[in-house]
Amino acid sequence: MTTHYGYSPDARFLSFLVSSCTCANLLDASATLLSKASEFGCRVEAYAYNKLMSSLIGRGRVHDVVALFERWIQDRVYSPDVWSFNVVIKGVCRVGQVQKALELVERMNEFGCSPDTVTHNILVDGLCRTNEVSRGHEVLRRLQRDGVCMPNVVTFTSVISGYCKAGKLEDAMAVYNDMVASGIMPNTVTYNVLINGYGKVGDLGSAVEVYQQMTRLRCPPDVVTFSSLIDGYCRCGQLDDALRIWSDMAQHRIQPNVYTFSIIIHSLCKQNRSDEAIGLLNELNLRPDIAPQAFIYNPVIDVLCKCGKVDEANLIRKGMEEKGCRPDKYTYTILIIGYCMKSRISEAIMFFHEMVEAGCSPDSITAGMPNEVDHVMRLASGGASSIQEVPSPDIQIREPQM
Incomplete structure (x- = not known):
């Protein structure tokens, strides 16, 4: 042209x-x-x-x-x-x-x-996300003073979220009260931020109070609301209360998401309730809308290995692969150590080679359990001839971030 x-x-x-x-x-x-x-x-x-x-x-x-x-x-x-x-x-x-x-x-x-409300919301959120929540709060106060470009629920919620992430729940509630006094109604995200913040610091009483206030004002809870409550109870070791909240989700016709499943399964495994964890894992596998991820399976594999049920653990590994979920470095590490603990070194070596072929670097797992991995590596390379007793490792399973 x-x-x-x-x-x-x-x-x-x-x-x-x-x-x-x-x-x-x-x-x-x-x-x-x-x-x-x-x-x-x-x-x-x-x-x-x-x-x-x-x-x-x-x-x-x-x-x-x-x-x-x-x-x-x-x-x-x-x-x-x-x-x-x-x-x-x-x-x-x-x-x-x-x-x-x-x-x-x-x-x-x-x-x-001229900057509009969206501009200020982006700026306040950016400041709060970079741990400059006090500066973000100052922008909010300036908007309130000037009265030219009024803040909205998004502006206030960003500051509340910043204080919650910093563990400053009193400041977060002060901003919340200021918002309500200004005639701006909090939304589901606002309440979720507060519930999650109180749950993270272990103040379940306040988290429940915020949830009750949310329901009184007919603000509909969502999956994040319940996941935050469940996470808070699990962090405080109140697993049965967490399971009660899990059941309450059905009454609200809200389906748990991948993180809800992960929180509950991880906590069940911490309390050695492997049968219940496997039951939830099976329920998860029936959900076509959830893509399974390794961090959900790993705690179950870990608790089974620590109980000496390595073959059951390996079946879980095979099940995750059938669902299209690739094992990660933690999966392989858990299995390697588990089979070593049962003195089944040849199978541990097999998992080691499979890990390498899958592109998981052996160096990435040596920090947590150097003796065990070194033992398997030497056996895999022919550098050791005797089978030794391997101590039980303290493997730190990665928890997902909501």
């Missing part, structure tokens, strides 16, 4: 091409087309630039977005709007570059833009 026939696209057609390439995930092609806009004498609307930047950030290319954005505004190829700045600010906050986000907010006035 341009080379052979000498036609130049207009702004509308070029914007259509850019949007089409972006939708087709041809992001570099979109960027190239936009870079030619000035050559064609076109001024493409900000929408096309914003959509491309959002897609790039969604694929983790934040640094590319910042470079493109700064080049575009320097060359004056388009006029960024509030959405443009919000997209870039959200991207840099996602990678922890909050200072860069603050600089971008300061530059908005140059282009006739």
Whole structure:
């Protein structure tokens, strides 16, 4: 069109091409087309630039977005709007570059833009996620004082979440009370943050009070609500109470997710209730909507090995593979040590070789149990000839983060 026939696209057609390439995930092609806009004498609307930047950030290319954005505004190829700045600010906050986000907010006035509620929400959330919750709270207070751009439930919840993650539950509740006094109703996310925060510090009484207040205000709980309560009870060793909450989920017609299953199964295994853990694992395997992951199976395999039931543990391993779940380094480590404890060294060596073939580096597991792994490695390489008694390891199973 341009080379052979000498036609130049207009702004509308070029914007259509850019949007089409972006939708087709041809992001570099979109960027190239936009870079030619000035050559064609076109001024493409900000929408096309914003959509491309959002897609790039969604694929983790934040640094590319910042470079493109700064080049575009320097060359004056388009006029960024509030959405443009919000997209870039959200991207840099996602990678922890909050200072860069603050600089971008300061530059908005140059282009006739003013930060809106979304801008401030992104900024507050970014500050709180980088452990600068006091600065995030100050932004919230400033918004309340100025009255120009009023905070909403998202702004308050971000600050509440920041204080909860820092273990400052009194400050979190103070912000919550301030929000309610301001006439802003908390939502499910707000309550979930508080319930999870109290559960993490072992204050189950307060967590239950927040849950009861949630139900009184007819704010519907979700799977995160119940998972947080279950996690709190499990952390305090109150497994039967956690199982009661598990049963309550059915009354609310809420299905447990992969993390709910993992929390309960892990806690059952800690209390050597392997039969119940296997029962839940079987229930999980019947759920087509949940993709099984190794961190759910590993505690069951571990508790069976520690009880000497290594063949049952291996059956669990085979079951997870049948479900399309690949064993990880912890799975193999548990089995290697379990079979060593039963003096079945040849099978331990077999798992060692299988681990290596699966791409799990032996070095990655030596930190937790050097004697056992060294023993198997020497046997696997022919460097040891005698079978020795292997002490029971203290394997730390990784717990999922909600």
